[in-house]
Amino acid sequence: MRRLLNTIYVTTPDAYLALKGENVLIIKDDETIGRVPLHNLEAICTFGHQGASPALMAACVEQNIAIVFLTSNGRFRARVIGPSNGNVVLRKTQYRISDDEQKSAHIARHFLVGKLYNAKWTLERMTRDHALRIDVEKFKRVSAHLTESMKQLMTIDDLEVLRGVEGNAASAYFSLLDDMILQQKQDFFFKGRNRRPPLDNVNALLSFAYSLLSTEVGAALEGVGLDAYVGFLHRDRPGRMSLALDMMEELRSVYADRFVLSLINLKQVQASDFLKKESGAVLMTDDARKKILQLWKDKKEEKITHPFLKEKISWGLVPHAQALLLARFIRGDIDAYPPFLWK
Amino acid sequence: MTDYDASEFLLLSGIQHFEFCERQWALIHIEQEWEENVLTIEGSHLHEKADDPFIREKRKDVLYVRGLPVHSSKLGLTGICDVVEFHKDPNGVPLQNEEGSYLPVPVEYKRGRPKKDQSDISQLVAQAICLEDMLYCKVPRGELFYHETRRRVEVEITEDLKNNVRKIAQRMHEYYARRHTPRVKTGEHCQSCSLRHICLPELLTKESVARYMKRMLAE
Numbered sequence: 001m002r003r004l005l006n007t008i009y010v011t012t013p014d015a016y017l018a019l020k021g022e023n024v025l026i027i028k029d030d031e032t033i034g035r036v037p038l039h040n041l042e043a044i045c046t047f048g049h050q051g052a053s054p055a056l057m058a059a060c061v062e063q064n065i066a067i068v069f070l071t072s073n074g075r076f077r078a079r080v081i082g083p084s085n086g087n088v089v090l091r092k093t094q095y096r097i098s099d100d101e102q103k104s105a106h107i108a109r110h111f112l113v114g115k116l117y118n119a120k121w122t123l124e125r126m127t128r129d130h131a132l133r134i135d136v137e138k139f140k141r142v143s144a145h146l147t148e149s150m151k152q153l154m155t156i157d158d159l160e161v162l163r164g165v166e167g168n169a170a171s172a173y174f175s176l177l178d179d180m181i182l183q184q185k186q187d188f189f190f191k192g193r194n195r196r197p198p199l200d201n202v203n204a205l206l207s208f209a210y211s212l213l214s215t216e217v218g219a220a221l222e223g224v225g226l227d228a229y230v231g232f233l234h235r236d237r238p239g240r241m242s243l244a245l246d247m248m249e250e251l252r253s254v255y256a257d258r259f260v261l262s263l264i265n266l267k268q269v270q271a272s273d274f275l276k277k278e279s280g281a282v283l284m285t286d287d288a289r290k291k292i293l294q295l296w297k298d299k300k301e302e303k304i305t306h307p308f309l310k311e312k313i314s315w316g317l318v319p320h321a322q323a324l325l326l327a328r329f330i331r332g333d334i335d336a337y338p339p340f341l342w343k
Numbered sequence: 344m345t346d347y348d349a350s351e352f353l354l355l356s357g358i359q360h361f362e363f364c365e366r367q368w369a370l371i372h373i374e375q376e377w378e379e380n381v382l383t384i385e386g387s388h389l390h391e392k393a394d395d396p397f398i399r400e401k402r403k404d405v406l407y408v409r410g411l412p413v414h415s416s417k418l419g420l421t422g423i424c425d426v427v428e429f430h431k432d433p434n435g436v437p438l439q440n441e442e443g444s445y446l447p448v449p450v451e452y453k454r455g456r457p458k459k460d461q462s463d464i465s466q467l468v469a470q471a472i473c474l475e476d477m478l479y480c481k482v483p484r485g486e487l488f489y490h491e492t493r494r495r496v497e498v499e500i501t502e503d504l505k506n507n508v509r510k511i512a513q514r515m516h517e518y519y520a521r522r523h524t525p526r527v528k529t530g531e532h533c534q535s536c537s538l539r540h541i542c543l544p545e546l547l548t549k550e551s552v553a554r555y556m557k558r559m560l561a562e
């Protein structure tokens with residue numbers, strides 16, 4: 001498996017990125033405020049209104065380093081893609097599957113089984129680790145519901161029906177998210193998902209974590225030659241990375257939700273990290289964003305054993321491993337797409 | 344056999360990948376996958392010098408031409424010879440701007456040392472066939488120069504070797520036409536493959552996904 005290299009997150013607003021020799025320079029008001037060697041970089045993520053020089057983009061494209069431009073809230077804006085992803089054969093097969101509802105459903109249900117499996121074991125872990133703080137019976141009930149839904153999913157060939165089963169199961173899981181917040185309850189609570197803009201601290205954190213994850217999944221898919229915009233569960237919509245959203249399903253709870261929960265439960269974020277605007281929108285402070293990105297990076301470096309590959313890799317490589325496995329299935333090397341089943 | 348059209352030409356250097364591993368060849372040449380590793384970077388560094396097409400030297404009776412583009416419509420291959428030495432020889436052919444007749448000797452530069460497999464030889468033989476087709480002359484021998492051992496290995500271009508290359512080229516074209524990436528046996532050679540992270544050879548021997556799902560969901 002590939003090695004996980006560094007991702008640099010540039011959060012300074014209005015910085016300019018340039019290439020000097022084999023280094024990225026981060027320039028602010030004509031002054032170089034940072035210098036990072038390109039080799040051993042995996043990606044450059046910028047937040048806000050940064051620009052980057054064509055020379056830097058060319059060097060990154062050549063060396064397979066992703067450059068991603070995000071808004072200051074972490075929403076995806078643009079990504080630099082080079083000519084290297086020339087695998088037309090793979091992509092055409094992907095399109096053919098995407099056009100075929102039944103074949104799409106077979107892949108989609110594996111994404112969803114992955115989603116429910118990981119949600120289930122997120123709940124199970126809570127009952128194991130915090131039995132005294134939570135309503136174990138309620139958790140076990142939802143967990144059993146998720147198990148049933150998984151079995152059901154495996155028999156369904158129809159995308160609409162799949163979405164229905166998944167929708168029910170997901171809302172049962174989300175109904176317990178607030179119960180999993182065990183600290184700072186007065187400032188962090190979850191009454192339901194809202195976004196664009198997020199209206200409370202927890203939703204602000206979830207949105208941010210999801211957008212980091214989707215950026216990484218999207219880049220991983222493109223990195224193995226797949227088209228991140230053509231999905232199986234999520235149908236095409238201009239500008240939407242449908243396949244990235246598909247693949248994210250199985251990683252949301254185990255990667256992003258658990259990350260957010262531990263930020264709160266370990267008191268790594270506080271109420272003072274958030275600003276409430278007059279409109280009700282909740283924003284994160286720049287310092288909070290920096291702190292969270294650092295913790296996200298730490299999480300990416302943690303090692304796990306991949307359940308299907310049985311290989312030790314870092315969390316940060318999980319999107320890449322899954323993208324690779326999906327590509328392997330599409331080109332016919334394995335019998336199905338193996339979702340990331342984590343417990 | 345009908346000749347190939349120039350638009351159908353495949354890269355001659357691919358022969359080397361194909362003999363190393365047919366799957367590796369397909370990943371690179373059909374699926375356009377490529378990953379640099381230490382070996383490939385060393386290789387291209389070495390070729391930068393050998394491939395300079397503007398260096399043309401003549402010493403005594405030998406003309407040295409670097410980075411010579413060659414092709415063969417019969418093989419359907421195109422490529423670049425690192426170095427072709429043209430030796431003054433009564434059995435040779437006349438060359439543009441030169442007096443007398445010359446016989447070409449292709450010389451291919453390789454990093455490392457002579458390999459156990461045939462791949463370097465086949466690449467050289469393919470170059471010889473191209474030169475024969477282009478110049479209408481016999482190319483009886485070629486040379487492999489190994490960077491690590493700094494040794495030249497002389498290769499006699501036999502009819503058997505040429506037939507083998509013809510067969511390989513034909514198979515490459517068959518796969519290419521079908522856009523087929525073969526599944527092949529994994530082995531020791533996977534250790535030094537620059538594409539192992541993309542190929543994941545171990546996957547071909549893994550449990551099936553169906554079993555994996557069953558096993559995980561049963562728990």
